[in-house]
Amino acid sequence: MGASSIMTPVLIVGGGPVGLTLAIDLAHRGIKSIVIEERSEPMAHPKATLLGARSMELFRRWGMDRSVYDAAIPADNPYYIIFTTRLAGQELYRVQSPSIREMMTRDPVAAARFAEMRWSPYGKTQIGQQALEPVLLAKVAELGAFIDLRQGWRCERFTQDADGVTGHVVHIETDAKEDISALYLANCEGGVGPIRRQLGIRRNGRGKMRSNVSLFFRSKDFLEVHGRGLANLYFVFTPDCFGVFTAIDGEELWNFQYYFLDPARQAEPIDPEAILFRAMGKPFDFELLNITHWSHHQSVARKWRDDRVFLLGDSAHLFAPTGGVGMNTGIGDACDLAWKLEAVLKGWGGPRLLDSYERERKPIAVRNSIVSATNSDKTDMVMDETPEGIDLPGEAAALDRAELGRKIRWLSRQFSSAGVHLGYRYVASDIIVADGTLEPADDPSRLTPSTWPGSRAPHAWLDDGRSTLDLVGDIFVLLVLANETTELPSLIDAFAQAGVPVRVERIADPEIAALYEQPFVLVRPDGHVGWRGAGEPDDPAAIVRTLTGW
Incomplete structure (x- = not known):
């Protein structure tokens, strides 16, 4: 390896939830790391919104579970998923899961009703990525002796040889360049980035499935306007505005994922007000905070390791969000790799241990991404079969709603997902x-x-x-x-x-x-x-x- 200005055992490229989790796990194992992250602030958009039970169990090890709960949707709020024609229109069905408070107190009435309370101390924890990242960053700050977080830096490329790997990084504002030498590089930079491209690693799977646009907005009147009470998710089944509202803070921050079921419509101009008013079924006051275009995927990288470089999270796999499994699979990647890096760096891990990272985690990514894609297919199928005028008065529309409700009860089984989050095995x-x-x-x-x-x-x-x-x-x-x-x-x-x-x-x-x-x-x-x-x-x-x- 050539001379470099900085050295570290592990260089982590990407300071989102997966990269920060890896750094925290390594720090608790006594392994230092440097984290390179392009952003200088936490994610502004709630890109991911669910922590599954296994991720919460992993955060429990480091005493982070209560901090996550404090930043999540309020603990006393019941966990509902509501299906409607339009949000202020006709309710079709609703599903309930245990609330955070019921999980925390081990409420006996809830425990008798919800089987998942027997399987883990945690259920579904609704928290947007924009709220989760500050919790992780606070833990990183506590572990500053082991984690050097460098925000506002980009890793443009890397070189590696038999002795180690060097990340060639640049400060985005000043264009200052540095080389960081490490024994291993963990690529957590997301689905698009130079590391995987430099490696030339393709993905297998279905690839891009469906385009969407997310409208992140603030509205203090949202709950009052639709009158259904607080829920975690509100699905809208009407042909001119298929999608789902997500509660971000349970009070005034909301997100609407607008689904382009017809690919021909994905190029249409976005009118946030028109979309939100159609989905709600009436006008309401809101402040648009962010618009994000994105796509459902089912993709898994063909290789997860190239000598001293490892792929984790979105760089290794891309998901449909149906099931809330993508970020959680990445957190699992980090906690699998962390103990193996510790073992090798401390001398008691053998040469097959790091090879086992891909062998163990890749099948889990295939499993989870297929489950998520199947969930998406079921939802899309039922939405596509929804007739026009589903929310109109009259006997014909009432019969259509009854049939739609039957289909929704079938697809809603996907929201009982404890087996996905807790049941994976190597x-x-x-x-x-x-x-x-x-x-x-x-x-x-x-x-x-x-x-x-x-x-x-x-x-x-x-x-x-x-x-x-x-x-x-x-x-x-x-x-x-x-x-x-x-x-x-x-x-x-x-x-x-x-x-x-x-x-x-x-x-x-x-x-x-x-x-x-x-x-x-x-x-x-x-x-x-x-x-x-x-x-x-x-x-x-x-x-x-x-x-x-x-």
């Missing part, structure tokens, strides 16, 4: 020790909690008020369930001999022991099960070698 990974048992069902709407190797270690509440999730997520952890007298000393010694950090945690609760299926469950630093068994393995050293990529 199948056929070469750093997981399979045990030959049948894989649990992979149902997008429901979770089958399991310690099947590769799965997320299940959540359950401990007697002291903690979750089982609070026992894992930093180093390897051997969970000893129920009344087992041994702690597998041969396995623990094999970790010690290899210099791999591990600890033992005991759980005496017989119900949790039944949930965990085996008396011994070894959980990786990312919270996924790496091995399980009924006693000492025949070759403990081989188990450790597999789990650490040697």
Whole structure:
């Protein structure tokens, strides 16, 4: 590598939610990074608006969950998704999920109604990207000894050799140039950027699916005008204005995604007032804050690694927003790569460990992007079949609305998405020790909690008020369930001999022991099960070698 003015173990290009999550996870593992971000301020537009349960579990590790809740839609607001002809027109159907307050207090009435409250401490958390990024930036500021955030800089290109990678960066305002030398570069710059283009990595999948325009606006009268009460999403099913309103702060900030179901219309001039008034069904006062043109996608990069350069988030995969999975998949990418970089940088991770990043995360991106695209297809199909005059008076329109409501009940099952967010597992990974048992069902709407190797270690509440999730997520952890007298000393010694950090945690609760299926469950630093068994393995050293990529 040529001489450079700055050196760091990890250079992160892109300071959005995925890049900041990676930097925070690395910092908690004692690994320094430099983050390069073109923007000098948080995202102004609520590009993403949902944190799924697994992302909230990951943020819980760093004590960020309450800060996210404080910035999210108000905790006491019920979580509704409402389907209408026009927002102030006819209501067709509504779906409810637990509120933030019900999740926080473990409300017993809600727990009896909503199955997802058994599977995680968290449900759907509605928060716009423009509100989430300041929370992440505040955590980055706390970890300033480990994270050098450089806003207003662009990485124009990189070079790499056997010893490392150099990012060639420029300050946008002054045109000052610097070289940043690193051992690894994590590309989190989004769907369009020079790093992936320089690598020449194409994407597979359906590609661009449908064009949309988002209208981000402020209106203090919005709730009063339509009179339906606060909901998280309001879908509009009328042929002249298909789309969805999203509550951004639950008070005065809203976003409307206007769908171009007919591709021939996507070039038409945008009249925000006309669009919003048609979708509402009547005029109302608003202040337009931002207009964003974008498209649904189902695309996954063919390669996620080129030697010392890794793709994460939108640089690796592009989604339709139906399901709220795109940003959450990127957060999962970051937390998978972070512990593997730590292991290699600290010397106990083997050469196969970094290869496993693509092998584990790429199938998850394919899975999740297909689920999201299918959700989009279902919504588009029902919208396209909606007849003209759906909101008119009379018996014929009433019959049309009844039929539309039936179709909406069918497509609304996509909003029960706990299985998508919590049920992904690393199948056929070469750093997981399979045990030959049948894989649990992979149902997008429901979770089958399991310690099947590769799965997320299940959540359950401990007697002291903690979750089982609070026992894992930093180093390897051997969970000893129920009344087992041994702690597998041969396995623990094999970790010690290899210099791999591990600890033992005991759980005496017989119900949790039944949930965990085996008396011994070894959980990786990312919270996924790496091995399980009924006693000492025949070759403990081989188990450790597999789990650490040697």
